[in-house]
Amino acid sequence: MNESPEPIVRARNLSKRFGGLMAVRGLDLDLYPGRLLGVIGPNGAGKSTAINLLTGHARPTTGQVLVDGQDLTAARPWRFARAGVARTFQIVKPFRGMTVADNVAVGALFRARTDGGRRTVTAARRAALETLDRVGLGGKGDLAPAELSTADARRLELAKALALRPRVLLLDEVLAGLRRGEIDPALQLIDSLRRDGLALMMVEHVMHAVATICDEVVVLHHGEVLTTGKPAAVFSDDRVIQAYLGERFARRAAEARRATEGNVR
Amino acid sequence: MSNRAFAGAAVVALLLVTTACGSKQAPEAGGDSGRLVLGASLSLTGATAKEGILTREGYEVCTKVVNDKGGVAAGGTKYQLEIRFQDDTSKADVSAQLVDQYNDQGVKLILGPYGSGPTDAVAAVVERNGQVMADSAGADNKIFAKGYRRSFAVLSPATSYVASIVQAINDLATPKPKTFAFISADDGFSKTATQGGISKAKELGFEVIAEEYVPNQTTDVSSALTKIKPKNPDVILGSVHLSEGIAIVKQSKELGVRPTGGFGETVAPPIPDFVKTLAGSAEGVLGSTQWTPKTAGSERFFGSATDYAATFKTQFGGRDPVYHNAEATAACLALVLAVEKAGSTDPDKVRDALAALDTPSFFGPIKFTPEGMNVTKQMAVIQIQNGKAVPVWPADSAEAPLKWPATA
């Protein structure tokens, strides 16, 4: 993986207050091209809010968001999309009245004009069909979104994001609800995107997927960063276990680990 | 779209274009098959539905009486009178469209719609189509200042509506009041009538202490009354329609507004709804009206005003006519007399005959200025006395003395 020194997305001291509740406080985050950052944490930890802050769907109370050096802190969502930041939604948001192909064509029509390609409808339709093939929805262009399976609906979300030819992709629980057999192909797809040089961030509850694919993991708890680090280190950290499973399990896990360390030595 | 659909679309298009080149049917013959057809645009629904239905009743009386008396004699042939109705839903642009439709059916003689707005719109169409219109309910003087030559209003112009009440008070009221307050609805007709009343009041030396305007067709005039109350006027005059007219009297009672002399209003008092809804509070209110059963004049079709009232009563189950009925019949009468005088149904001849008409009638004298207004006919003033609209002015057709101060 090419370790480029300069992050595409740099977030500093991000926070978001909803009335009395501080959903996110003091969040620092960097996304590097070709690297996948996992974001985990119990429900209500502020994971989705974090994504919304990084895509303009929520205005930060404090802090700053830079994309490619450009300050998009309080920018509206379409400015993020034009800057190459694409996202999927936790609850899929297809354009129900359009066909699958048209859903994806919208992205192709409104992406940044980086490559000078003409953004006509026919060009967008062709690009859409290619993107559908890429995510494994080839031949389903004429179906209505409602006719897709859960897995295919997730693929459509991905396809809509990829149609923007993004440089950054934020995935909001894209694996949730998928059966075991459907998760592996999804992970392979995400891995191929990483190899293409996209900067990726994945909010996820499917722990074994995070463990296997993420380069680095951030753990959020009550809106604050509990810890960051390699997946293996993070998963064995007592505070993380306590945050997820509560006090008792944290103690029991600690005793079990001490016992195994004893045998090993 | 597959080939099949594309071809289909092209064929449909071609078909449409070819049918367009068919021939045009000949216009339907009108008026020469022993029937004299008049076209009427009426508001049977919408804001002025009530007045529209009264107008239709007036036309029905005219048709029945004229046909009972042998129809219309012109150029040696006897025509049966027939009036065609269409509903203009109280909207001016629909009235204009209806009169165009009559023109296509060869109906050249038109009876005007209710209200100054629609009448103004129809007058423009009548002028363009070379038709002739007898206008029974469009009194705004502005209509006749536009150079139209083919529209004639049998009723007195708007400026005389309020002025006649001021004149009646000046002639009959003792002790003579000094201060007047005017309340006017915000439409063309009412505003013209108010200006006529104000200039007459100033001319007769009265002091005009208030001039308030209220939204058209409103039922809440409390703001205007609250402003007038501290000025303690002797007389409050309303240039209104039915809903504002009732509201003025009803809300004055609620707000304790009591002019020392009394109330006077246009349009509303003569209509039965006024007395029915206000019951006792209507007592003593003055009202200007185009016609009363005491109006002077008569002719061979309807006889005198009293004869007309009796004819109407028998045809409509014992109900007394109101001036809206009478003015509608008068418009129909004017056209009938013009056709007889012209001896033909040719619109231009009928127009000239109508312009030159000068005859007494159950509705009063019918004589038109070059612009088409009937200024010779004077309005009458009634006063609600124990629930009835009694003519009190002018003196020659008064049925009872004026009760003054009216709010005693």
Place this chain on the structure above:
Amino acid sequence: MAQFLQATVYGLLQGGLLALIAVGFSLVWGVMNVVNLSHGAFVLAGAYVALQLHDAVGLDPFVSMVPAALLLFGFGYVVQRYLVNLVVNGPIFITLLLTFGLELVLVNLMLYLFTADHQSIPTGYAEGSLVLPGDVRIPYGRLIAALLALALTVALVYVMRRTRTGLSILATGMDRGAARLMGIKARHVYALTFGIAAAMAGAAGAAVGAVSTFSPADAGRFTLFSFVASVLGGLGNMWGALYGGLVLGLVQAWGGQLLPGTLVNAVAFAVLVLVLAFRPQGIAGKPFYASRLEV
């Protein structure tokens, strides 16, 4: 000063009447997200019921509010159950158009049955008034109507917050799916809500008949006032229509004093647009209702 006080008093009483007219409209919109364009026609129907009862048996209009409300409740229940329910899941302007068609039918039916005459239900006392110092008058008729508006709103709040039916209505309004899971028959509850709203409109109609005049052409005006009052007061709060009505009454009364009489309606609409632009949830409404994303 007395003039201004008189305007304020009259404005509040007029506001009470407007609140009475608007409360049913606000309930239907708040709970079922249906804008009932025929609401004005229901108010009118209430007035005609009271008029018929008065002419037939000489019943006082404020008394005949009850039979008018019951009759309209039945009619409202049937209209919702077998007509509006057919399209209630559709896009917003579907329910708007359905109720617009219904208004045309009802108004012209009444025009046919009761002619276009301007009617009013005479009562001996309605126009009499309480005299305050400075000759400020409080007309009995409008006072009763305003007090009834308060009473009916309190009753509605009680029914909504304290009774099983009320809670089932609110629950269905919040989340139809969840409510059905808990065994609430949504079709019945919606019809019940519409019935209650129609009953309130019927009662308002009887009051309107007692204090002022009405004719078939007034239906549109009643619906328009209900719009303005409901939005001013804010949805999702049973008191909304009352606040909205009172504020609208005052705005019109004060507007009438400070500006030429004809500007009164312009002021009311200006207030409506300003409230919607800068505080969509109105005076007392809940933001949830204002932000609700319709299909």
Place this chain on the structure above:
Amino acid sequence: MSIVDVGQGQEVAGPATPSAPVTAASLRRRTTPWVLLAAGLLFGIGLQPQLYPAQERLVSTVLMFVALATAWNLIGGFAGYASFGQVAFFGLGGYGTALMMVHLNMSFWLAMAASAVVAFLFAALVGAPLLRLKGHYFAIATLGVAEGLREVVTNLPKLTGGGGGITIPTFGPNAPTRWLGNDGFYLLFLFLAVAVVAVAIVVASSRGGYALRAIHQDEDAAAAMGINTTLAKTLAFAGSAALTGAVGSARAFQLQTIYPDRSFDVAITVLMVVMVVLGGSGTVLGPIIGAISVAFASEWLRTNYTDVHIFLLGGMIIVAVVLLPQGFTNYVRDAVRARRFSLLENVRRYRL
């Protein structure tokens, strides 16, 4: 509100395999609407000599409503923002033209263009705060704007003649443009209708059309895909207002005398909405079919059932809304695609 319309017939055909020849199908898809539009124009011109003045006037009114319904569809159908105050722009166009012709002695053609610009700017100004609202709130806010505008016009008697109306001089010395006559107005409304439908075709098959439909389906998702939702909504609202203003201006010149309560009559807006919804909102063909059928139906009812025509019109609207909630065009397209034509099933679609 699905989007497929004449301009995008491609979906009606069989499943398009990725490698299908895109050029031939898309070429035909793009030209079919223009061919139909040209045919419509030719038919209109061919029809004129066959008509009596009143029939001509009636067809002009129908053409006016085709233009108004199609313009309303831009914001109400495509973007899903149901503006219930569209008559504000209709009246603004009418009064703008009347004032310019009466006070500034401006020619009608210049005044019409200027009025369209005024309507555009007014809609953009009003749109800023109101386009943030959704659903019923937007509908009622725009209704408030229309009613408010009528009151403002009524209360400027010196300028607009207030309740007494204002008359555009159409013959004699001080008439900037002579009255066009029935034939002239028929052609004017024909070209206006064709122009507005052309705009709709362009929008429907362009990036703008996609943006508006995306906003209609899910505004957040649309924003996430790079659509500047505020700009798109405002342009659609202001564009539709400008077109409506131009039609209002032509109508005012035709009527010669206009009044506030008729120029800002909410019934005109509701008629537009009825036509678009029954015809099929969000499509190009829908409003045209809706406008023609509803206009002729209400006219036929008015002439043949004079006493009860509004009662029957109301009944017709209720039946049509219940049977075809998604509108005729969408119903036909869905039925053709799914080979299911039963109306009863259609009724159950939105049932509680």
